Amino acid sequence: MLEAEGIVKRFGGLVAVAGASLRVGRGEIVALIGPNGAGKTTLFSIVSGFETPDEGSVRFDGAEIAGLPPHAIAARGLVRTFQIVQPFAGLSVRENIAVGAHLHEASRRRALAAAEEVAARVGLADRLDQPAQALTIAGRKRLELARALATRPKLLLLDEVMAGLNPTEIDAIVAVVRAIRDSGITILLIEHVMEAVTRLAERVYVLSQGRIIAEGPPASVIANPAVIEAYLGHGAAARLEGASHA
Amino acid sequence: MRHWVFGAALVAALGVVPLVTSSEFWLTFFLMALLFALLGQSWNVLGGYGGQFSFGHALFFGLGAYATGILQVRHGVPAWPAAIAAIAIAAAVGAALGALVFRYRLRGSYFALVTLAFAEVARILVASFDYTGSGFGILIALAPGAGNFQFADRRVFYWLAWALVCLGCLVALWLERSRFGARLIAIRENEAAAQALGIDPLRTKTLALALSGAIAGVAGVLYMQIFLFADSHIAFGPTMSVEALLAPIIGGLGTAFGPLLGAILLHALGELARHATGGAPGLNLVLYGVLLIVMLRFLPDGITGLARRRARG
Ligand SMILES: Nc1ncnc2c1ncn2[C@@H]1O[C@H](COP(=O)(O)OP(=O)(O)OP(=O)(O)O)[C@@H](O)[C@H]1O
Ligand SMILES: [Mg+2]
Secondary structure (H helix, E strand, C coil): CEEEEEEEEEECCEEEEEEEEEEECCCCEEEEECCCCCCHHHHHHHHCCCCCCCEEEEEECCEECCCCCHHHHHHCCEEECCCCCCCCCCCEHHHHHHHHHCCCCCCHHHHHHHHHHHHHHHCCHHHCCCEHHHCCHHHHHHHHHHHHHHCCCCEEEEECCCCCCCHHHHHHHHHHHHHHHHCCCEEEEECCCHHHHHHHCCEEEEEECCEEEEEECHHHHHHCHHHHHHHHCCCHHHHHHHHHHC | CHHHHHHHHHHHHHHCHHHHCCCHHHHHHHHHHHHHHHHHHHHHHHHHHCCCCCCCCHHHHHHHHHHHHHHHHHHCCCHHHHHHHHHHHHHHHHHHHHHHHHHCCCCHHHHHHHHHHHHHHHHHHHCCCCCCCCCCCEECCCCCEHHHCECCCHHHHHHHHHHHHHHHHHHHHHHCCCHHHHHHHHHHHCHHHHHHCCCCHHHHHHHHHHHHHHHHHHHHHHHHHHHCEECHHHHHCHHHHHHHHHHHHHHCCCCCCHHHHHHHHHHHHHHHHHHHHCCCCCHHHHHHHHHHHHHHHHCCCHHHHHHHHHHHC
16 A cells, blocks of 8 residues: 655755665554654655655555645545644644544534544543643644544554553553554554554564664564664674573 | 624624714724725735735735726726726735745745735835826726715715625634635644645645735725725835734734724724824824734734633633
8 A cells, every 4th residue: 555665865964764665555554663863754754745755756555656745645545643743732622633524524514523523533522622732742642643533544654642651541542543443544653662563563664774674573573683783772682692691 | 602792793883883973084984994804804814814924915905906996097997897807806916926925835924024025016116107107196086976886975885895894704704614714724723734634735825815815905996996096105005014914913813803893993093193193194103013012912812812811711
């Protein structure tokens, strides 16, 4: 469903993404992990049209989408959330979600009704009339998810929707994400919370310094020495190995 | 809900002004307030709902006034078709300007400066050519008659202005209840988030500027038909641009009745100041400047915002 190939993105002298490729098949939950500054969010921004890649191609449903503006990509059914939440601060939760629903729904009344349904799915039903700026961080993350979901996407890109949440809140979101996939929406998610990754994802890509250094089921990827080194620094895998032998 | 009722009551009260007073002063006073309420509503569509602050709305007001005047005086076009054409021209210029400045992602103070620059260039150009009345302005010959869009009875203009203000309020209420309005407000609140949800900011803002331009054009046409005269300073000058933005800022940005409330208060203040000082030239701009600073400092969401906060307790 999504094929990104050989993506390169430079910011001045800095190479944020250095030839990364990934594929997501219909109905999958795929995770993209990697240390801070690896280029994960930049890769999302490229796929969703907020940045244009310097090299590489992005195909969605078989059509090239690199270079299309974000709204056109969203209209095709590929919708992202933001790592740094971007609520419509002055609007209520209901109105926030209705903006997403309006993508395929011209009627105001039906968009507001759809917003209520979506709010119930993500656990915001009792917050509908609150202003978005009154939500806690967990609430705002749910709102990001709800607005994207309300657009009725085919592929949802979730950028750290669990960062900053406590274990109970994470449990709740994990269940929500799984339910979203079960409703027929494909999911690609960036996540630092490894527990959530292992519980949710069928496949994991590891991005480090702009390159994909590993790919596979969560358990095998986490045990991969190259991945351990990327997270903990050069020689870390060998040191861990040595420690476990001692 | 309460401010909605208040707004409707205000509109209704204005509708009966000519029935309760025959004073030429008060009729003119409220007629001018209605005219500037219309101009304020035009600014409010783009600035209040869309979050794009223009400093050059005189451009559209001036286009409305000048286009209808020139079509009648230079080309012999009858008044009503000329009015329609002038409004269409103001809308088209709004669309063209929007397509240009929003394509280059001009926002905030850059957008304000560019709109100011366009209005000033228009003012200078209009004052430079005989075709556009050069230094003198445009004068439409007095020829009372409904067919000429000229009414000897001022009350007719008054009710026409009132009806158009009602229409302006309906446009604003439509924005609050429609997909287009939801998109425009989403862009005001957070443009990146709006884009991520499939909203095309260029298209939405350009349409809003075209709509805004059309409404300002209506105000310009009406002004021209009432006074049968406009010069470049009146029609395209910065004072007009400032009046356009002050009324909604005082009354309440992004509210349906804010521009009307603001325009009445602004004109009451303006009249008071004129009486108190004997009409020193340039004083109104000083007053506007002070008002703008006070409003933005203490009441950023205007009188309507204050009333809403009171209502919530
Ligand atoms: N617009 C930009 N301009 C310049 N540099 C940027 C820009 N966006 C990202 N970068 C840089 O590109 C690199 C990758 O950033 P990115 O946000 O994609 O990382 P990330 O993997 O999402 O990190 P995190 O886990 O901290 O969110 C970083 O060094 C970042 O500073
Ligand atoms: Mg990131």
